[in-house]
Amino acid sequence: MSEKNKEQFIKRNKLGILSVLRDLKKNNTLIMINHARGQFISRILEVDSDSNQMLFDLGGVEYENKLALEAQSLNFIAEPAGAKVEFSCGRITETLFESLPTFSCEIPAELYFIQRREYFRVNIPLHAAYTCQGKFDDENNFDLKLKDISLGGLGLHVDHPMSLPIERGATIHNVTIDMIEFGSFVLDIEFISAFERPTINNKGETVLQQRLSFKFPHLSATQERDLQRAIFELEKMQHEKARRFQED
Known part of the structure; x- marks a missing residue:
C-alpha cells in the first residue's frame, strides 16, 4: 500500500x-x-x-x-x-x-x-520442502509445494499444469500445510484461481508451470496466532539468510 x-x-x-x-x-x-x-x-x-x-x-x-x-x-x-x-x-x-x-x-x-485486510505474504523458495496435502472433491489426493503464504491464504506450485477438478469458490476441507520446522497446520482452503506461466528450467528449456491460489475462508484465533508465528519466523529466517549472503 x-x-x-x-x-x-x-x-x-x-x-x-x-x-x-x-x-x-x-x-x-x-x-x-x-x-x-x-x-x-x-x-x-x-x-x-x-x-x-x-x-x-x-x-x-x-x-x-x-x-x-x-x-x-x-x-x-x-x-x-x-x-x-x-x-x-x-x-x-x-x-x-x-x-x-x-x-x-x-x-x-x-x-x-x-481495516481493509492487506496481509503480509512471504514467498517460499522452491527448494524448500514445505507442502500442502489434501483431497479434491473427486477423491484424488494432491501433495503440492507451497509457493507463498499469508494469513489470507496461500499459493501452490505445480511443475506440470494439470486439469483441476475444482471450481472457483469451492472449499477443500482439512488440508495439511507442512512447514517442517515451523509447524504443521490442518486448515480449510477456498479455491480462487489458477494460471500458467512459462519459465526456464535448470536445463535452459522453456516449460509451463502452474500456480494455484487459495484463501483461508476462516481461521480460529488459535490457528491465526500459530500461523502468524510461523510466517514471522519464516520471514525472519529468510531475512537473516539474505543478510549473511550480502556479508559474504
Missing part, C-alpha cells in the same frame, strides 16, 4: 491509539518488530497512559535484544483479525514488568489501523 493510500487509515487521537494497543495486548497478538539491524517477534505486555509508556516482550535471542536497544527507531507490524496495525517508536529502554526484564517505549503519537 502506498503512503498516500495509507493516510486514510492513520489514527492520531490518543484514545483511539490506546484502544488499538490495548486490544493487541488483550488478544495476545504477535508483533513483528523491525529496525535497521534486525527484527524479532514480540507482544504487548502493558499500555500505561499515565506514564505514556508501552511495555513489550524481549526477543528470544540476547544479541537481538542488544541490537534493538541500540536502534534509533523501531517499526511495529501486527495483523489482528480483520485489520493490520503499523506504528513506530524511537529509542527503547529495558525495564522490569512482573519482575521480568521487558522493553519500554513511548506510546506512539500516530498509528495506522488498516
